[in-house]
Amino acid sequence: MIELRDLTKTYENVVAVDGLTVDIRPGVVTGFLGPNGSGKSTTMRMILGLDQPTKGSATINGMKYHDLKFPLREVGALIDAKALHPGRSARNHLLALAASNNIPTKRVDEVLDIVGLSKVAKKRAGNFSLGMGQRLGIAAALLGDPGVLLFDEPVNGLDPEGIRWVREFFRGLASEGRTVFVSSHLMSEMALTADDVIVIGRGKLIRQGKISDLTENALGTVLVRSPQVADLEAALRRAGYGVTTDNESTLTVSGATSEQVGEVAHASSVVLHELTPQRASLEDVFMELTADSVEYSGAQHQSGAEQ
């Protein structure tokens, strides 16, 4: 269980994280979603005791990170696949981490095996592809067999097969009763991995809940086809719904269910040839939720923000 209470971080003039209060529960994968620059990495660093919150707190099983007896045995984290010395071999990197928490050497070889890096364990990590680097980071997170796992954008740089593997892997970890907290700026990724989601924008909590609720609560649109488009459009507008004309015979109605559109059509004696509810994709919901809070537009890369 990870508990964030009014967690806030201000850098000179940016409020990176703004009063986040959430619980991240064990046994499920919790997706941490937000556009680039919304404060996901900063939140993760504060949970790990790397950055000091300006206000509020983050605790793990009720303890401050700094007070954990053996941090790696309680929390495993992948915050940046490149956060290792490129000149050191994968195995030595893990051996040093293991030594710092009194974890036996045998476990190092085990985790290398789990992530499929045994064959390249003696190679310099600097020569690893981004995908291999992510696997090494995941191996490091697993070293202490921890009950709480944090992964910051873990699928970056993975090939489709790697992404599938990671997804299954996270679900497996959660099903063993662990707390799995995974950030991403891609909703589609989380749709397949996460059970719960926490959506943030500009450091503020926007939505929190089960991922299935997110789409159900969002109103989709309704596609209607009719030979009397003009009459129908006028009737729908009078009823207060949003209408866009797609072509001379179809309309897209927003803010209404298909039942409501059907009733309006009936009341004004309009013939319908088609009435199709269009479910909003998760990506649409995400865009809608975070539209006001997207900090940058265009080809803004987040790397520049992490100096």
Added chain:
Amino acid sequence: MSTRITLPMSTKAEWIKFRSLRSSVYSIITLLVLTIGLGSLITYARTKHFGHDGDNALGWDPVTVSLTGFFFAEFVVGVVGAMIITGEYATSSIRTSLAAFPRRVEFVLSKAIVLIGVVFVMSEAMAFISFFLGQSLIKSAEPVTGLSTTIGATGVLHAVIFAGLSIVLLALIGFGLGLLLKRTAAAITVFVSFLLVAPILVAFLPSNWGDPITKWLPGTLARGMMSINRDPETFTPNVCGLVLLVYAIVVIAAGTYLFSKRDA
């Protein structure tokens, strides 16, 4: 069985980190070879030209002469000391390290312990090899007899051991600067400023102003630690060592304070 992470655990981790980096192992070996090599060359040349270039029986200190290579080591070891921490910032592996071992003061101590251990073994080896090699070179090349000395002569063993210790203290000062400044370039700049640039600037001052300053400079203190001459105007080797130790402690204490407060 310990109930929490401890200093020995992070010291072991730091030792694994140090020995598993080819760059740190190579830099130590290169330093050893160059210091001894350069020192021998200069010792031989100075002995051959004894009496020509101002070297005379009065100013001739066979210990210091055989340890001339230490000028070079003083500089390099400061960089080695700084880089064990600035290297982690540069690769951002500091985050991985501190997430595994969040007790920052103990983390700093474990790095210092490994640095002291490695540099002590290297610098004492360097000092004794340079000394013995140097004395045999002096003996073989000396134009007049009696220029070389022996390890048993008054103050000589002390001077050779302290030569090694001066290198350890400079490595610690470099480490402290690395902790304070985070960046390799910044730490090296400050280190070089005090070690190499300050003496040059002070040399421009009139000597009654400059001399009191010079004797407090780290380079002077390091050389003072390995001297067997007894100039009443300068600090004794023990005082030199003590002052340099105080510098190292102050810089590391300040660095540790900042390091434990700031975001990683």
